[in-house]
Amino acid sequence: MKPSIPQGTRDFSAAVLRKRNFILQTIRSVFETYGFEPLETPAMENTETLMGKYGEEGDKLIFKILNNGLNNPDKREAVMQDFNAVLEGKTNKGITERALRYDLTIPFARYVAMHHGQLTLPFKRYQIQPVWRADRPQRGRYREFWQCDADVAGSAALLHEVELSLIYTNVFNKLNIPVEIHINNRKILGALATICGGEDMMIDITIAIDKLDKIGMEKVKDELIGKGLTMEQVDTVESFISISGSNEEKLVQLDELFGTIPGGQEGIAELRTILASVEKMNPSPQMVVDLSLARGLNYYTGTIFEVKALGVQMGSIGGGGRYDDLTGLFGVKGIAGVGISFGVDRIYDVMDELNAFPEGIQKGTTALFFNTGMEEQQHVLGVAENLRKSGIACEIYHEAAKFDKQFKYAERKNIPFVVIIGSKEMEAGTAIIKTLASGTQTEVRLDEMAKILAH
RNA sequence: GAGGUUGUAGCUCAGUUGGUUAGAGCGUCUGAUUGUGGUUCAGAAGGUCGUGGGUUCGAGACCCAUCAUCCUCCCCA
Numbered sequence: 001m002k003p004s005i006p007q008g009t010r011d012f013s014a015a016v017l018r019k020r021n022f023i024l025q026t027i028r029s030v031f032e033t034y035g036f037e038p039l040e041t042p043a044m045e046n047t048e049t050l051m052g053k054y055g056e057e058g059d060k061l062i063f064k065i066l067n068n069g070l071n072n073p074d075k076r077e078a079v080m081q082d083f084n085a086v087l088e089g090k091t092n093k094g095i096t097e098r099a100l101r102y103d104l105t106i107p108f109a110r111y112v113a114m115h116h117g118q119l120t121l122p123f124k125r126y127q128i129q130p131v132w133r134a135d136r137p138q139r140g141r142y143r144e145f146w147q148c149d150a151d152v153a154g155s156a157a158l159l160h161e162v163e164l165s166l167i168y169t170n171v172f173n174k175l176n177i178p179v180e181i182h183i184n185n186r187k188i189l190g191a192l193a194t195i196c197g198g199e200d201m202m203i204d205i206t207i208a209i210d211k212l213d214k215i216g217m218e219k220v221k222d223e224l225i226g227k228g229l230t231m232e233q234v235d236t237v238e239s240f241i242s243i244s245g246s247n248e249e250k251l252v253q254l255d256e257l258f259g260t261i262p263g264g265q266e267g268i269a270e271l272r273t274i275l276a277s278v279e280k281m282n283p284s285p286q287m288v289v290d291l292s293l294a295r296g297l298n299y300y301t302g303t304i305f306e307v308k309a310l311g312v313q314m315g316s317i318g319g320g321g322r323y324d325d326l327t328g329l330f331g332v333k334g335i336a337g338v339g340i341s342f343g344v345d346r347i348y349d350v351m352d353e354l355n356a357f358p359e360g361i362q363k364g365t366t367a368l369f370f371n372t373g374m375e376e377q378q379h380v381l382g383v384a385e386n387l388r389k390s391g392i393a394c395e396i397y398h399e400a401a402k403f404d405k406q407f408k409y410a411e412r413k414n415i416p417f418v419v420i421i422g423s424k425e426m427e428a429g430t431a432i433i434k435t436l437a438s439g440t441q442t443e444v445r446l447d448e449m450a451k452i453l454a455h
Numbered sequence: 456g457a458g459g460u461u462g463u464a465g466c467u468c469a470g471u472u473g474g475u476u477a478g479a480g481c482g483u484c485u486g487a488u489u490g491u492g493g494u495u496c497a498g499a500a501g502g503u504c505g506u507g508g509g510u511u512c513g514a515g516a517c518c519c520a521u522c523a524u525c526c527u528c529c530c531c532a
Contacts, residue, residue, distance in 0.1 A: 404488085
């Protein structure tokens with residue numbers, strides 16, 4: 001058979017992996033400096049843990065795992081019935097008890113709900129793991145991709161929104177990616193819905209205005225009319241998304257529009273507090289109040305974030321927000337949460353396009369020992385072991401091939417030094433170290449090698 | 456779920472209105488060179504043209520199906 005991997009998945013070679021690890025380590029170290037602790041959860045969750053949390057579209061994209069033992073003749077009748085339910089579009093424990101995680105937030109909520117008795121609140125955790133979605137792959141979109149999440153559970157303080165904004169800023173500064181952090185508040189969108197046909201219209205309205213960039217004002221209005229809004233209400237929506245200017249100017253106009261609606265007031269006040277706080281920092285995050293930002297995930301209730309890379313055509317490279325009742329879905333009321341996520345794979349694509357990776361992250365082996373014969377090989381084995389004790393990565397060519405071949409091997413693996421110890425050097429207790437970049441070489445005593453190769 | 460692109464050597468790709476034995480560059484291997492490569496020169500290996508069917512005297516090329524791929528929409532990171 002022809003070897004292949006599933007659609008939307010990738011193998012990562014050494015060069016790619018070193019760049020990916022650079023991104024992961026940068027994010028991890030920033031998370032740690034803000035006091036977040038690591039957490040890992042299983043690749044699979046119970047299907048019912050995930051279903052119904054991501055909206056109708058999201059549910060369709062969850063990878064479900066077929067149960068084992070369905071061919072057991074004793075269970076044939078039950079399996080047939082369960083399978084018929086699947087054919088009608090229902091998910092069913094009898095067929096798929098487990099599913100691959102779709103994001104890191106719901107598993108986190110499940111974890112908090114399971115362990116809230118033992119956790120010190122607020123609980124700040126970060127999580128760096130792959131997630132899976134049965135999406136059509138395309139540019140910046142994969143079926144297996146990595147997310148880096150930082151969430152806080154058990155605190156309603158706006159301090160967290162401020163610090164999470166700073167985390168975004170610090171990470172993208174370190175990664176050398178120019179970004180805008182778009183921010184909005186679901187309470188404001190809720191207020192808009194309240195005066196435009198009721199709160200249950202919020203999803204329809206936000207989905208429509210989210211498309212403003214792509215389809216334009218007229219089509220947005222058409223869609224709203226299609227959803228049953230009156231002309232007056234559509235006009236209100238239009239004046240809402242027409243709000244422009246600086247962040248402060250936008251907030252002032254919002255005040256005029258929603259000043260009398262309690263939820264709206266609250267949302268505006270929260271935005272104002274967060275922005276005032278982060279703008280005093282140095283470096284100040286590039287925050288943009290984006291009233292068309294809605295985010296599809298159902299569980300957000302307050303602040304919402306989305307990060308866009310500037311100068312590259314790519315969907316958002318990060319997102320997040322506040323959810324006041326996430327663990328409520330798992331029977332534990334009253335634990336508020338807020339969190340952000342980094343999309344590693346898109347960040348990688350952006351950095352690759354912008355050439356933003358620093359020099360010097362491709363280092364692997366430092367020195368290659370040439371193989372000049374069996375006797376020398378035994379001697380070199382000991383020399384290499386000593387170097388490794390000093391933390392120097394080295395390897396020995398596997399056979400006494402022509403130097404030509406050994407040089408090429410070193411070159412292809414980006415190894416900066418070759419060490420040649422032939423019978424003459426073995427006898428004299430020396431080694432020849434050749435720097436490949438310059439072509440210069442010197443003969444040194446064995447006890448001097450570590451110092452030279454360490455630079 | 457809807458629409459489109461592409462599929463020829465290990466890699467990147469040529470291949471005319473259908474016409475003999477399908478090509479190039481890079482890479483690989485061998486030699487010029489028995490302990491100093493990268494240049495150069497000479498030579499070699501490597502393809503049932505994604506797969507299956509059809510049209511034709513004749514298909515890499517045309518038609519149908521199928522699989523894979525990349526992209527757009529939907530949605531998202």
